Amino acid sequence: MATLSIPQPVPSPLEDAEALRKACQGWGTDEKAVIEILAHRGAVHRTQIRLAYKELYKEDLVKRLESELSGDFERAVYRWIFEPLEREVIIANIAVKARIDYRVIIETACINSPPELLAVKQAYQARYKRSLEEDVASHTSGDLRKFLVPLVASHRYGGEEVDPSLALTEARILHDAIKQNAFNHEEITRILTTRSRFQLNATFNRFKDEFGVSVTKGLSSSECPDDLLSSLRVAIRCISSPHKYLEKALRNALKKPGADADVLTRVITTRAEKDLKVIKELYLHRTNTSLDHAIAKETSNDYKSFLLALIGN
Amino acid sequence: MATLSIPQPVPSPLEDAEALRKACQGWGTDEKAVIEILAHRGAVHRTQIRLAYKELYKEDLVKRLESELSGDFERAVYRWIFEPLEREVIIANIAVKARIDYRVIIETACINSPPELLAVKQAYQARYKRSLEEDVASHTSGDLRKFLVPLVASHRYGGEEVDPSLALTEARILHDAIKQNAFNHEEITRILTTRSRFQLNATFNRFKDEFGVSVTKGLSSSECPDDLLSSLRVAIRCISSPHKYLEKALRNALKKPGADADVLTRVITTRAEKDLKVIKELYLHRTNTSLDHAIAKETSNDYKSFLLALIGN
Numbered sequence: 001m002a003t004l005s006i007p008q009p010v011p012s013p014l015e016d017a018e019a020l021r022k023a024c025q026g027w028g029t030d031e032k033a034v035i036e037i038l039a040h041r042g043a044v045h046r047t048q049i050r051l052a053y054k055e056l057y058k059e060d061l062v063k064r065l066e067s068e069l070s071g072d073f074e075r076a077v078y079r080w081i082f083e084p085l086e087r088e089v090i091i092a093n094i095a096v097k098a099r100i101d102y103r104v105i106i107e108t109a110c111i112n113s114p115p116e117l118l119a120v121k122q123a124y125q126a127r128y129k130r131s132l133e134e135d136v137a138s139h140t141s142g143d144l145r146k147f148l149v150p151l152v153a154s155h156r157y158g159g160e161e162v163d164p165s166l167a168l169t170e171a172r173i174l175h176d177a178i179k180q181n182a183f184n185h186e187e188i189t190r191i192l193t194t195r196s197r198f199q200l201n202a203t204f205n206r207f208k209d210e211f212g213v214s215v216t217k218g219l220s221s222s223e224c225p226d227d228l229l230s231s232l233r234v235a236i237r238c239i240s241s242p243h244k245y246l247e248k249a250l251r252n253a254l255k256k257p258g259a260d261a262d263v264l265t266r267v268i269t270t271r272a273e274k275d276l277k278v279i280k281e282l283y284l285h286r287t288n289t290s291l292d293h294a295i296a297k298e299t300s301n302d303y304k305s306f307l308l309a310l311i312g313n
Numbered sequence: 314m315a316t317l318s319i320p321q322p323v324p325s326p327l328e329d330a331e332a333l334r335k336a337c338q339g340w341g342t343d344e345k346a347v348i349e350i351l352a353h354r355g356a357v358h359r360t361q362i363r364l365a366y367k368e369l370y371k372e373d374l375v376k377r378l379e380s381e382l383s384g385d386f387e388r389a390v391y392r393w394i395f396e397p398l399e400r401e402v403i404i405a406n407i408a409v410k411a412r413i414d415y416r417v418i419i420e421t422a423c424i425n426s427p428p429e430l431l432a433v434k435q436a437y438q439a440r441y442k443r444s445l446e447e448d449v450a451s452h453t454s455g456d457l458r459k460f461l462v463p464l465v466a467s468h469r470y471g472g473e474e475v476d477p478s479l480a481l482t483e484a485r486i487l488h489d490a491i492k493q494n495a496f497n498h499e500e501i502t503r504i505l506t507t508r509s510r511f512q513l514n515a516t517f518n519r520f521k522d523e524f525g526v527s528v529t530k531g532l533s534s535s536e537c538p539d540d541l542l543s544s545l546r547v548a549i550r551c552i553s554s555p556h557k558y559l560e561k562a563l564r565n566a567l568k569k570p571g572a573d574a575d576v577l578t579r580v581i582t583t584r585a586e587k588d589l590k591v592i593k594e595l596y597l598h599r600t601n602t603s604l605d606h607a608i609a610k611e612t613s614n615d616y617k618s619f620l621l622a623l624i625g626n
Contacts, residue, residue: 118431118468121468122468125468125470125471125472129470129472129474130470130509131467131468131469131470131507131509133463133466133467133468133507134467134469134470134507134508134509137503137506137507138503138507141499145499145503146459146499149463149503149507150446150462150463150466153446153463153466153467153468153506153507154444154446154447154466155431155434155435155438155444155446155466155468156444156447157438157442157443157444157447158438159438159442161442186454186458186459190450190451190458190462193450193466194444194446194447194450194451194462194466195447196443196444196447
């Protein structure tokens with residue numbers, strides 16, 4: 001389901017490190033060569049290139065590329081070059097700092113499976129000497145904190161067992177709270193942050209059966225469009241249909257004038273080695289335009305070439 | 314630091330299984346033999362006995378003992394016979410059911426190191442097909458829930474790094490909240506549930522330096538002695554001095570008329586293979602009476618013999 005294309009046979013990490021060094025030397029940088037190499041190598045191979053480069057030139061490849069490249073292209077390379085876990089941790093850390101980007105935190109907490117989220121949290125601690133939950137907690141406040149911290153902290157059950165009567169009970173609890181516009185209701189937080197993905201999907205289905213509308217629609221018809229309400233919707237969509245959520249994130253990013261490079265880069269770099277093919281198909285189905293075409297139209301220069309290479313164009 | 318004494322050479326699990334079968338057969342049960350065997354075997358050996366017993370007699374040893382024994386003795390054997398992780402999970406599950414025993418949940422969350430707590434939560438899910446946090450969340454409400462759920466959910470940083478200026482800032486935040494009797498203040502919850510053990514100890518020390526009183530004393534001089542206040546104190550004591558906390562738990566249990574067998578059994582079975590020697594020394598130092606003497610005085614019959622065997626009498 002990945003879109004990444006890797007040439008066969010793939011050059012050795014040593015050859016790649018030498019070619020990258022060459023691309024970075026002299027007047028200007030050979031961005032085309034950088035893309036040709038990095039956008040066509042798997043995670044393990046990229047790490048081996050970094051190690052070989054360090055060994056050969058006593059220099060950090062990531063730092064060198066940061067100084068050679070610029071703008072959206074530089075940031076995209078900086079996201080892409082890491083292994084998936086390292087990348088997620090860096091993205092989460094950037095998101096908690098300063099004004100929190102709660103969407104990123106919710107994606108981390110709700111798209112990952114429980115063991116994946118645990119691995120992210122452990123890698124986060126190893127890198128930053130603090131826990132992700134304590135960083136989220138100390139950079140948020142009020143209702144948003146009350147929702148985000150347990151969302152990140154909770155180690156959900158990962159099994160497929162579902163309790164159907166619980167699903168009905170909790171669908172009703174959600175409906176009552178939404179009807180009263182009580183979005184900070186502690187029962188909403190409890191249900192969304194502690195129940196397993198399978199149990200929650202059963203609850204969302206019962207919600208639709210009972211009340212004739214999806215729980216996210218129920219939430220969006222409500223007034224008071226603040227961060228909390230939007231967070232609840234993002235969490236529900238990341239839990240119930242992560243691929244559709246990511247497709248819509250790309251669609252919204254490409255609709256913005258000049259495109260939202262942060263979102264575009266994040267979704268493409270995190271999914272290119274995983275399931276971007278599925279997301280591309282959903283995009284085509286929803287917009288009647290290929291993702292390749294939309295990206296070619298809305299982005300430019302090396303950034304465009306890099307993204308197109310990652311999505312398998 | 315364990316108090317458990319194991320004979321050398323130790324009989325094989327097969328011999329032990331046969332001896333236990335003999336103890337359970339015919340008129341009455343030979344409780345002495347049960348104690349002689351089970352109270353002098355390590356966790357792995359006990360599991361091997363259960364397996365050998367099952368293999369030999371097509372019967373579950375735990376169930377057989379439950380039907381043969383009774384009262385506090387039976388419950389103590391039922392706690393002791395399992396391996397530590399299994400035991401913790403069973404104890405936590407009993408504690409969340411019906412009216413929640415919040416002390417047990419706090420002990421699980423705060424005495425265990427972060428990797429130990431994670432192991433407990435994973436074993437809990439494997440056994441009950443639900444997460445510990447969702448069970449705690451659905452059996453609590455109000456302020457107690459708001460404190461207990463993140464306490465259980467949070468995967469704290471386990472390293473020793475401490476930020477001294479943060480410790481001072483957060484000591485002051487705690488002090489302000491306590492002064493206002495705002496025990497449900499979200500900052501108290503944030504600090505106690507997300508910061509690492511080392512960071513919290515630095516914070517508690519700064520509290521004492523700045524305000525001339527320990528944070529638990531600060532809390533106990535406050536009015537409003539409810540579950541939340543008591544929970545805060547238990548959490549702080551389990552984080553800052555688990556051995557002293559457990560010593561006091563034993564002391565209080567032994568002070569009650571007839572002794573609080575639940576607490577007595579829990580502390581002794583969970584620590585006998587671990588660090589009960591340290592706790593015994595603290596007890597002696599604090600009361601000028603040996604724990605052996607106090608237990609012999611306050612308990613009776615097989616229950617007494619069993620506990621005394623576990624504490625190395």
